[in-house]
Amino acid sequence: MSFRNPLNGKYDKVNIAFLKERSHRTADPRHEFYKAILTSDTFEQYYEKVGGLVVKPDTTSYEVNADMEIKYVLRRGWIDTTK
Numbered sequence: 001m002s003f004r005n006p007l008n009g010k011y012d013k014v015n016i017a018f019l020k021e022r023s024h025r026t027a028d029p030r031h032e033f034y035k036a037i038l039t040s041d042t043f044e045q046y047y048e049k050v051g052g053l054v055v056k057p058d059t060t061s062y063e064v065n066a067d068m069e070i071k072y073v074l075r076r077g078w079i080d081t082t083k
Contacts, residue, residue: 003047003051003065003066003067004067006043006047006067007043007067007070007071007074007081008042008043008044009042009081010041010042010081011041011074011079011080011081012044012079012080012081013038013078014078014079014080015077015078017040018078019034019037019038019073019079020034020038020079021068022034023035023037023038028057028058028059029055029056029057030055030057030060030064030069032053032055033050033052033053033066033073034073035070036066037070037073037079038052040075043070046066046070047066047067047070048052050066051063051066051067052063052066053065053066074075075076
């Protein structure tokens with residue numbers, strides 16, 4: 001999937017325990033995004049794995065795509081691009 005302003009380059013996993021916990025929440029369809037974050041070292045790898053995935057969590061009134069979720073994770077500080 002093509003995103004308007006996709007992220008690129010490497011990222012570091014800052015809060016691995018929390019990312020793992022989110023990846024194990026199989027009732028939440030976003031867990032696939034977290035599995036991809038944990039198994040990728042670059043944004044390009046992440047987008048390659050889940051770039052076409054769009055999910056509708058029960059906790060939102062809108063659909064969530066890979067770009068929205070990785071940017072949310074970056075804003076929350078669970079990953080970092082500054083190393």
